[in-house]
Amino acid sequence: MKWTSIGAMAGSVLSAALFSVSPLAMAQTVQASPSVAAGTTPPPGHWVAANPITGLSPQTVVGPPGGSSCPPNTTYSGANAEYSCMATAPDGSGHVVWIRQGYYDYNTGNGFGETKFYHKHNVWLGTVVNDIEVNQSGIPQSNGRYLYGEYYVGTNGQIDQQVLAFESRNAAPTGNEMGIITAYCTTGTGGYEATCPDWVNTSQ
């Protein structure tokens, strides 16, 4: 499995211009292949960043994840435990994205951070780290958040799964940015999925 720049795909399958706008908008222009919903074996294909790192030649391998260490003294207890750093990951522009422990309320499905995106959506920490690191930068959203996205392109050029992670760059109560609020998968056509197939995580 390889992480590649979108430039590798632009000429053959899809318009690169679309990718810079929104992976979801792009996805809706492409017929989706049936999802392999179960198991850890992905269908043949590879992951592509929604906003690929510039300057990389096609087929450049971006992963596996690099720096994901947390700064010192960013593990908290008590009322601040949810802001404990689980990982930080730089995007292609050098912006460091925080992934915090967060919380998850099983009764309501609400929460944020790693605890939520893992327990609710079966998105693993390494998946979000990869998602951040293969993108040049987050795609600004109209509500001030930033989207880090990647999608899985099969050998037939069809998109299967997408991983979407939404970042807040406002300050956390403990300092530094809030970071990833939530992350989840959608189908190739943008349909929302309660949980990601395991292979989305094992193929990162």
Added chain:
Amino acid sequence: MQDKESLALAVCAVVREQLRVSPTGGRPGLPQFDVVSVSVVGDAICVAFRQESVDPTRIFVWTIAWPPGDQNLWSAEAIITENFLEDMAFEGTRNWAGRTWLETASLTFLGDLKH
């Protein structure tokens, strides 16, 4: 640190403004809705909204417990807004089977009714 009550009121105002200015947060595929109010009720935040495509006579009320732990204006705003948008994206009001709900007159409460 502001006291919790004044902080919650400020958060409601910011969430309301966020959902007014950018109802979908830029995400495609969300159902159309109009936020009526965002308010504090006990330890919960209630987002009241209309979704005409479902029932133009009804006001839906989405609830979320005040986020645990220390919060500031922007941490609470992000948690509340993003959870609301995610629920709308995943379920909308067309499919609330997975959520506890209670209908009272024209108000339909969606969420954890313990709060």
